[in-house]
Amino acid sequence: MDIFPAVDLKGGRCVRLRQGRMDAVDVYGDDPVAIAGRWAADGSAWLHLVDLDGAVDGRPVNREIIGRILDRVKVKIQVGGGIRTLEQMAGYLDQGAARVIVGTSVIEQPDFIRQAVARFPGRVVVSLDAKGDELYVDGWTRSSGRRVADVARQLADAGVTQLILTDIQRDGMLRGINLERLRETAAALPLPIIIAGGVTSLDDLVALRQVPGVNGAIIGKALYTGSIDLKAALDCVKGRVAQ
Secondary structure, X not given: OEEEEEEEEEOOEEEEEEXXXXXXXXXXXXXXXXXXXXXXXXXXXXXXXXXXHHHHHOOOOOHHHHHHHHHHOOOEEEEEOOOOXXXXXXXXXXXXXXXXXXXXXXXXXXXXXXXXXXXXXXXXXXXXXXXXXXXXXXXXXXXXXXXXXXXXXXXXXHOOOOEEEEEOOOOOOOOOOOHHHHHHHHHXXXXXXXXXXXOOOHHHHHHHHOOOOEEEEEEOHHHHHOOOOHHHHHHHHOOOOOO
């Protein structure tokens, strides 16, 4: 299982949101490049980099900062936030991103996601945001009226090979993962998932390692507050801590 330290950008700063609310922001630094470099120096093989302003505006906003991170931080980086076109995907991938992340806007554009995965095989990740088994859209503000598993099957048919699943109610709250719900959801999904939302302790990571279908965990606020030490987390998912 891979660990993905989260570097979320808003107004050029590194922040974390609570339950995805743009008005509930904790700022953790004015130098996102240095913060990304710190997680890489601590041994992470991946970073999860999101342009929050871009996600709201529907276009890349913090592109210059993202470019500097891609240029200077030599680990694998998945980039999301405001990516709506094949040209934007190509731009980030050409700059050095390992993967690009698209959100629930692709649900209404099945032809677009098919084109994307055909042009960039293995390098497109779709992020699904859920309350229970219900998929939410428009920045987590509106229910789509669809079940996560149904949408995941549609995406698998289109050629998607990796999903990110965010537990909206746990994200940024330091309350731990909802393990029972996660087991049920993972069992119903046809694709491997990276978990986001609620990862608060090494115990959460130990539990996630036992859930079939989970191949990654995004950790945000717990790293920034010190609830989880990144080096300890990396050891944990490699089985180097006592279970």
